[in-house]
Amino acid sequence: MDECELVVFVSSIACSLSKCCSTDDLAILSAVFTQLGDSLATILTKRELCDKIVTNNKIINNDMNIDNKKDEND
Numbered sequence: 001m002d003e004c005e006l007v008v009f010v011s012s013i014a015c016s017l018s019k020c021c022s023t024d025d026l027a028i029l030s031a032v033f034t035q036l037g038d039s040l041a042t043i044l045t046k047r048e049l050c051d052k053i054v055t056n057n058k059i060i061n062n063d064m065n066i067d068n069k070k071d072e073n074d
Contacts (some may be wrong), residue, residue, distance in 0.1 A: 017029065
């Protein structure tokens with residue numbers, strides 16, 4: 001499913017829900033899905049930051065190992 005198909009799919013779900021749910025139900029669903037989206041964004045951001053830290057630490061450690069090997073060979 002490409003980006004445009006995904007947008008149409010989600011919009012279709014919203015339209016379908018709006019036809020069969022009350023205004024109160026739609027308000028609750030909206031709040032729940034907003035919170036879900038925000039929570040997922042927070043989790044993904046945390047994972048990305050942790051992955052960058054791990055990657056940077058590996059690069060730094062590899063550089064230090066290379067420098068130490070050079071010093072030992074001198």
